[in-house]
Amino acid sequence: MRGLSQQVPPPFQVLKDLMAKARGARDNAYAPYSGFPVGAAVLSGDGVVFRACNVENGSYGLSVCAERNAVSMLVVSGRVNPIAIAVAGPPGVPCTPCGACRQVLAEFNPSMSVVLEDGEGGLEVISLEDLFPRPFQLGESRG
Numbered sequence: 001m002r003g004l005s006q007q008v009p010p011p012f013q014v015l016k017d018l019m020a021k022a023r024g025a026r027d028n029a030y031a032p033y034s035g036f037p038v039g040a041a042v043l044s045g046d047g048v049v050f051r052a053c054n055v056e057n058g059s060y061g062l063s064v065c066a067e068r069n070a071v072s073m074l075v076v077s078g079r080v081n082p083i084a085i086a087v088a089g090p091p092g093v094p095c096t097p098c099g100a101c102r103q104v105l106a107e108f109n110p111s112m113s114v115v116l117e118d119g120e121g122g123l124e125v126i127s128l129e130d131l132f133p134r135p136f137q138l139g140e141s142r143g
C-alpha cells in the first residue's frame with residue numbers, strides 16, 4: 001500500500017457536501033452509553049456516498065464506529081474504492097477516526113481524504129497517510 005502516489009483530494013464543495021451527509025447520518029446514531037454520536041459518509045471513486053452512524057451495544061466491546069459501518073456499506077455494494085470520508089462527531093467537536101477505523105480505512109485507500117470539523121465552524125481535510133502513516137500490513141508483518 002505504501003508508495004502509492006498521493007491522491008488529489010476531491011473539490012472542496014464535494015467534501016463540504018460529504019460532511020453535510022455525515023452530519024445527517026449522525027442524527028441516527030445509537031449512542032446511549034457514550035452519549036457521543038458520530039456520523040460518517042464515505043465517497044466512492046465512482047461518486048456514490050455511503051452513510052452510517054455509530055451503533056453501540058450494552059456489551060460495550062461490540063459497539064461499532066460510524067466510519068467502519070460506512071466502509072462496510074461501501075463493500076456490501078460491491079465497491080472497494082473509497083476516495084474520501086467525512087466524520088461528524090457531536091456538533092462543534094472535531095472528531096478524528098479512532099485507531100481501529102484508521103486501519104480499516106487504510107485497507108482500501110491509504111491516501112484517501114479525511115474530512116473533519118475544525119471546531120470553529122469550518123472543515124479540515126487531511127490525507128489518511130498523514131493521519132496514519134504506517135498501517136499494519138499482513139505480508140510485511142510476517143517478515
Ligand SMILES: [Zn+2]
Binds near residue numbers: 068100
Ligand atoms: Zn473508530
